[in-house]
Amino acid sequence: MKKITALVAQKRNPNRVNIYLDGEYAFSLARIVAAWLKVGQELDEEKIKRLQAEDARERAIQQALLFLSYRSRSESEIRQNLLKHEIPEDVIEQTLQRLRQDGLANDDQFAQAWVENRSAFRPRSRHMMAMELRQKGLDDETVSTALEAVDDETLAYEAAQKRVTRLKGLKWVDFRKKLSEFLARRGFSYSVIAPVVTRIWNEVHTNEQHFEEEDMT
Numbered sequence: 001m002k003k004i005t006a007l008v009a010q011k012r013n014p015n016r017v018n019i020y021l022d023g024e025y026a027f028s029l030a031r032i033v034a035a036w037l038k039v040g041q042e043l044d045e046e047k048i049k050r051l052q053a054e055d056a057r058e059r060a061i062q063q064a065l066l067f068l069s070y071r072s073r074s075e076s077e078i079r080q081n082l083l084k085h086e087i088p089e090d091v092i093e094q095t096l097q098r099l100r101q102d103g104l105a106n107d108d109q110f111a112q113a114w115v116e117n118r119s120a121f122r123p124r125s126r127h128m129m130a131m132e133l134r135q136k137g138l139d140d141e142t143v144s145t146a147l148e149a150v151d152d153e154t155l156a157y158e159a160a161q162k163r164v165t166r167l168k169g170l171k172w173v174d175f176r177k178k179l180s181e182f183l184a185r186r187g188f189s190y191s192v193i194a195p196v197v198t199r200i201w202n203e204v205h206t207n208e209q210h211f212e213e214e215d216m217t
Helices: 045-068 075-084 089-101 107-121 126-135 140-146 152-166 172-185 190-204
Strands: 002-009 016-021 024-030
Touching (some): 024 045, 045 089, 107 126, 152 172, 152 190
Antiparallel strands (some): 002 016, 016 024
16 A cells, blocks of 8 residues: 655646655646545555546546547547557547547548538539548548538539639630639549539620630630
């Protein structure tokens, strides 16, 4: 048995407490874990291990919540972040289970929200969004479900609309080149790009002669 001789809040991180046993520093705990400890209390090895395990779980959940505070994340992203902070793998799985129960980790919802956000603010092709989602560790089934209702022509048109104000005043050849290149960088195929570029050009020039796609190739 070892006796607690001091409980000292860390200066740099007041949410952690340094535990001194028999006059020497032994380990630190989250303040919430150390809340029930008192100077003079005796701890055996089993109790120390339980405290450290509870501290690991608390540290993991707090790190996960901090990581999630910036934006939603996939489970793979959360796992990689916790690994980077040297959280044991068994604790990571417990943390993910808790996050799932609290509705804070859900790959299906994450994928759907990602697609909706991309479609609204930075439209790009189904193929490119699929690549992004796979890079975040999502499986093929989750990716396919999230992209089920996505239409490349609609996305290309929306992307072109957001870009066209920068291209007004250009002649057709330059307009087609720059807008086509922009849409290609967003992952759209030529078969999608060509009619969208023509449509946007005609809408911009509603009071001028409309160009038919076959006349512009």
